[in-house]
Amino acid sequence: MVRLSLVASLFAAVASAVTVEQIGNKKGTTRLPGAYIFEFEDDSDHTDFYSKTSADGKTRMEFDYKLFKGASIQFNDHERAEDLASKVLELPAVKGMWPVKVYGIPEPRIDWQGTPGQEYATMKKRSAYETVKDVFSPHVMTQVDKLREEGYTGKGVKVAVIDSGIDYKHSALGGCFGDGCLVTFGTDLVGDDYTGYNEANPDDDPMDCQGHGTHVAGIIAAQENSMDFTGAAPGVTLGAYRVFGCTGEAGNDILIAAFNKAYEDGADIISASIGGPSGWSEEAWAVTVSRIVEQGVPCTLAAGNSGDVGMFYASTAASGKSVTAVASFDNAETVSILNVSHYTVNNATTRYEFGSQAGTPDAWTGVKLPLWAPSYDTNVTDGGCDEYPANTPNLSGYIVLIRRGTCTFVEKATHAADAGAKYIMVYNDEAGIIPYDVSPVENIKAAAMVTPEQGKKWINLLKAGSKVVVEMSDGSDGKVTVEQVPNDLTGGALSTFTSWGPTWEMDSKPQFGAPGGGILSTYPRSLGSYAVLSGTSMATPLMAGIFALISEVRGTLEPELIESLLSASSNPQLFHDGFSYSEFLAPVPQQGAGLVQAHDAAHATILLCPSSLSFNDTDNFVESRNFTLKNTGKTDVEFEISHVPAGTAYTLVEDSIYPDSFPNEFASEGATIRFSESKVTISAGKSVTIEVLPTPPTGLQAERLPVWSGYVAINGTDGSSLSIPYLGLTGSLHGSTVLGSADAWVSQSTDEKLLPVAENTTFTLPKAGTVQDQEDINSTSTTFPTLVWFLALGSSNVHADVVPVKSNLTTGNYNVPSNGSVGQVADFPLMWSSMGQNSVSWAGELADGSYAPAGMYKIVYRALRIFGDEKKTSDWDKSESLTFGITYAK
Template sequence: MAYEAGSQIITASIGGSSGWSEEPWAVVVSRIVEAGVPCTVSTGNDGAKGLFYASTASDGTRVTSIASFDNEYTPTLSIESTFTIDSGEETPFGWTPGEPSEWAGVDLPLWATSFDTADPAGGCTPYPDDTPDLSGFIVLVRRGSCTFVQKAQNALAKGAKYIIFYNNSPVGAVGPSVTAVDGILGSAGVSATQGAAWVQALAAGSTVTLQMTDPETSEKILTYPRNELTGGFASSYTTWNPTFELEVKPQIAAPGGNILSTYPVTLGSYAVLSGTSMSCPLAAAVFALLAEVRGTFDPATLEHLLAATSNPQMYNDLTATRYGVLAPVVQQGAGLIQAYDAAFATTILSRSSIAFNDTDYLEPTANFTIKNFGTEAVSFDLGHVGAVTAYTFSDSIRVDPYPGMEITDEFATLEISETKVTVPAGGEAVVSVTVTPPAIDGKRLPVYSGYITLNGTNGESLSLPYNGVVGSMNSVRILDDAWLSLSSDPQHTPITGTGSSFVLPRDPATGGANVTYPVASADLVFGTRSLDIQLVKLPCNGTATTGGKKLGSIEGAPFPYLPRDPINVPFDGTMADGKVAPPGNYVFEFSALHIFGDIEDPTEYEVRRSAPFTIRYN
């Protein structure tokens, strides 16, 4: 609809796990880009899932996938209240309301569970017997280790009604929810700095009293504490790529973590939000500015300019450790966008990235063209900087989470045809690059990446990202298991016995909530281009799960372009051809196609069968 309405740029901060550029939504957006309309799409907020969790439709060919970086500061909209120390002057402070939040008129002293502001588990154990009656205090406890609810329960056991959590990281305050703890009337959060200052005063024997206000009517204050932990790095939630066919994603990154923005007036007019839903529209706005300056909306031109001028940043795994090596391309793309540099660059590269593929299908050599649109010749020094190599697996068939994945600084080696090249005004030069992947354990499917660097005599510093895989994508296991489960079981617990029997409505359209259906369940630990689920009829009096007659695919199957997620398909007796399976004894047979596998070759599939079950009709 946006395309048909004549939009010049389309941005979408929405998506879900995919990893396939051939998935329908990705194809639609790719076609819009091919028609000349730039499309920026959020790369997703599933960073914790680890590698190979690309989001649709950002994984579409030529679609510009946008990753997120954390703000170097954490703008915090807080409720303004005051506190006193030993009945001195009232000092203002900011706090974030939690749930519940009955703070209006509360004027009570603080009581701290501990004077240790580095305690990772403060308030996680029952309070000692000599703890005073806390009904006349506001309990101050450090965030960390156990849940907010557990901390609140321990405080409630000693009479507490009000509790304030101070943060355990330098990224502002959190609004804790302890609604599950009946008896707590007010919860709130303050920054690590504020909490530590109060603890220091309490430890010195002072009385700290808080004059709390109604969060619904109080004035708001805006503060900008510096984010010392993750500021300027890729956001923890930004989704890791590449696609299952090893296309380079994301393309670029923009600020998306802790962004102050407008908000519905009825909800306060302003809010601080995080996500690729914040970085993506920012990138779209940069596209618009760039299009105005350059006089073109050509998607490739704009993407290539932004990718070449972006700044790759260092790796961060949410700890204070500074690795001194670049974050991988599959996390940050070309890096943090530089709008001004892209707008006024006189050099354009012919591509925004290079994909070298895996060991089986290695494409070791790639070319790119340097085009000089300036009025003077420019000489470029060409080089290479490696980025973090991340292992997909450790000792499991499941992809390692982030943080938690193992990394290494064993980089690929690049041979560049020219280490120095001069491009005349209005001219171009072709450069060839040949990769030698790092010699590391391919069974763990390490993903390597890096940046080809170009430093020009005109002051421009450009880079070209690449990625590849050591190992065989085709050999990666797709299915953990596949089984029979019940539609009445939301957990889809595997049924392993032989006595399952289902009475289905003769007409599937008459089914309802009171009918329990057999469910074909599969746990995909890696993506597949095709998952077929066939119904296999067994002998009437048999319980064997081998052999039998295949009746064909069940309705909906085969399922194309699936991510590495569980899938549960209720079966009401309807087959893919629209016919209804006859009564009988059956198993589900699951066939998952390996990455890069020939869809017509039966040996390219992993095959599992469910426990047997019987269906009949009422």
């Protein structure tokens, strides 16, 4: 952890194919064909709205909330939906319209999961002097342990969890639902069978059948349990708002309803580990969450798990104004849950305990065999990677002990099996244990892994000539050990999977972060009761718990204040590419203010706000910003103000319009920052406003959109060490291409790789009007044209016009309008799109409900540039597909 007061000495010493919004399939963020959200004017008469929509569609959701009144409508005729929706928008009672989008259920990495129906009891308890002290590593990293030691638990705070529900019958989550329970309030908005694409069947029971929400809930508020941990704020009461079925996705209309319901049910904090790429604050769900925050309810949302994509991949609704977007840091300790087994040495009666994690296959029941190792070198980097010598004994009566490294697990297992082995045990070459799969190798019945320390102990015994007999457990007895060893590789670093900001309008995202990599928490009883998962999904509920603790300490839930307190006291971390640290701080678009320090924030007497400063891009450069320091203590404090630059990251690949992928290329140049005052004394009870005047770095390749950032460091004579993150961009977002001239093509609906078809390829489509939606397309054997386009950067508005070219397939008059198009592809325009590849299979339908006549066409895409004016032709990028033909079956 790097305090900015110490960073100066440290510094003295020292084009990605992105699949983003998809239309018509279930990858990324999906737009639901023919469905729209409409917001009403306050206190307006909605009679005309329902009379117009009832004839052409059905109501998915009604929103009768204080902060959002309206409805989502599923139009029956998807091909005419855009035209119908546009006409509804013209009604006096309607003030806004958005398409319904569907967000996938979060898929965190599963590092360990219990066995269904098994009761677990850890064999490795805290020592007696640790019975009160919180030693759970995510809590220690964020100073939650210090607040818990002071007696703070979040008592009296109501935290709503928007997710897959909560297994409230779990003993660590209270065992019941309702008054007097831990999970006190909430509801199921969807039902078990909801997938995001079908009708929701709400009920009053928010029981989790998927898993994600139960893990999230435990991170916030798990009670004492057999696995020897608790949630960050076990004194809170939880609300469970279920927005996912047992499988599938969730519409943003459901999410809007859930957030508003939680708000009106009196939630003090709302947390959701859900999202999808956007980067726009104007998207419907983001707008909703922002309104709730403005009413005084903090909302913590996951920044996203797409760190490999690179810059400008902020997730919605975390991208909303005033919404707290949470980044992930890797756990300082690697957590492994191991089955307890035993071994003996030289046939002695003493049985030694050890822990192992089963791999695949895992037929360890009743296995009691001696160990044999192909090498006694505990530093060998290629253990088991070569064929075993001819004089190797038949290994069918042994468990073969192999060090991890170099070649694949399957290769190791293959060489062992060739020598007769049926059982293999790998000892890791780094901290912790991971599962692995060698099921493709015939004759291997079971595999497992142990820690480096255990493996070395066994190797040394074997090397000394001892006989080591291992008696394996298959885990059916429920006896496990929790191994927590220092994560020397990435502990405390930004998780490489954590998504980067900023937003397309240069708002700073994320705000800050918490541990999300390798987190032990509760899991539904039917899925094993406990699990170790990794994702920003895990960092976000920890942050919600921290908000609850701080609110108990300070007696306020004011979102701006708590966010500013956490931002000011966070510890910025050095950049880590997954292999090693760099000698510069990770950019603000990756870590925000840094790793939060809850105790420092809760007890701060020096208030620093706002939580971040953005100076925008060169076109919209803000020459100065202000921050305010307020001394709420009892003595005068003198402050020294300076700044520390972070890494300047290039957004685009050199000589390209396309985004670079993680780890982006960095420049050594940083901004120069001047302050209206570099030293200031603030009397008790007084405040001072400081002006920040940046000079952007020179020598950068502006066309690559370098984002420069860093931290204003404020160090006081009272020992306070505060900081505020800043960022800016050299170059023009408006002047950058969002859609390349050759970045549109036509593929076949049967081609998973979406490769371009040859020029003039003709598709025979079903009779016009017989295909209603993507589900119909997927259910037929017909090959449809798939329209593909790639956005180099995000666009708030994308059009796709169907333009005829000369053809002998013409069967009638085109009635071509003045712009040369026969119409726009159904379900266009697209609003608030992120960057990356997009596709839709097309049955010939147009946005007005008609069908393009048989003929030869190009699809002409137009994408509005960032900060663009829709009325200016020059603000739109254009790309044309190749020529292709369509005919219709008789």
